[in-house]
Amino acid sequence: MRIDKRVLVALITILFTNLPLIKAQIDVSMFVDTNHIRIGEQIDVKLIVINHANDKLEITWPFAMDTLSKSIEVIELLPVDTQKYEEETLFIQEWQLTSFDTGFHFIPPFEIIINGDQKVTDPYLIQVETVAIDTTLAIKDIKGVQDVPISVFEWIKYHWKWFAGLAVLAILIFGIYTIIKNKNKELDISEQLDLPLIPPFQRAIERLEKLREGKWWQQGDVKYYHATISEILREYLEHEYDFPALEQTTREVMRSIRLTPIEAGQQKHLNRILLLSDLVKYAKEKPLANENEEMLALALEFVQKTKVIEKVEPETKDLGDEA
Secondary structure (H helix, E strand, O other): OOOOHHHHHHHHHHHHHHHHHHHOOEEEEEEEOOOEEEOOOOEEEEEEEEEOOOOOOOEEOOOOOOEOOOOOEEEEEOOOEEEEOOOOEEEEEEEEEEOOOOEEEEEOOOEEEEOOEEEEOOOEEEEEEOOOOOOOOOOOOOOOOOOOOOOHHHHHHHOHHHHHHHHHHHHHHHHHHHHHHHHHHHHHHHHHOOOOOOOHHHHHHHHHHHHHHHOOHHHOOHHHHHHHHHHHHHHHHHHHHOOOHHHOOHHHHHHHHOOOOOOHHHHHHHHHHHHHHHHHHHOOOOOOHHHHHHHHHHHHHHHHHHOOOOOOOOOOOOHHHHO
16 A cells, blocks of 8 residues: 655654653753863863653663873762652762863763663863962072971870870860769750740741841842751741751652641642752752742741641639639
């Protein structure tokens, strides 16, 4: 059976038009922390693969022993770090490089194979400069052989018994001081048990308002700003709902929060805040100004609408006593 040429062309067009939609689920990028170093300084290179779907990936990462090129040397190749979120999975391989040749050099392209598909990064140009030398100073002759007096280390080596005795005495004094201090601390804590504690929601609101007044993201410290919002909410959840939110990942926090009476809408707000904080911290995400303001506003709303207020039952009078 013969197929009409126009039908064949249409089928091929549909096939190749849909290919980018399939591959668009995976992003590959390279992040280099600088393009200008002095000779022997370190360069950090991160190869990042972002999987926007839940499909399993088979990734073959690039590998090198001591050098990437004639002028680029490998200091250390770190293990691949995997970070999972609700909708994305990040795979990060970090290279620590250096160069001992001055001039302009290319970091060669890295080849990453994902499910049999080859991905190649762009080469990256760096400039390596030598240490500045003051040529205005006169050149001096080499000094002759000189007698060197005994060093402090050698003197200690000959009198080590005295130092050992002093070290033992210092340890005993420090141990006695620590025991006395801990006993005093226990007494102070026992005296403060009757003091009223600040409710977790009130402490969280005060810290969020103080963070807003600090204007951290306006001054360029976006990472500290979002990390602090995440830390405040995790501390609030840990004390208000009694689960170890400070020690859990974002995914684990969202699993734990499902067992609480917090409504679904507020759970979604919390997930947005924690996920953006992780992206800023680990993937160098740069939120817009309105996103920075929105995250703090959502955090305040979350605390206000999820706080647990203990109800105090009114005292009832005994009618028999009145009679």
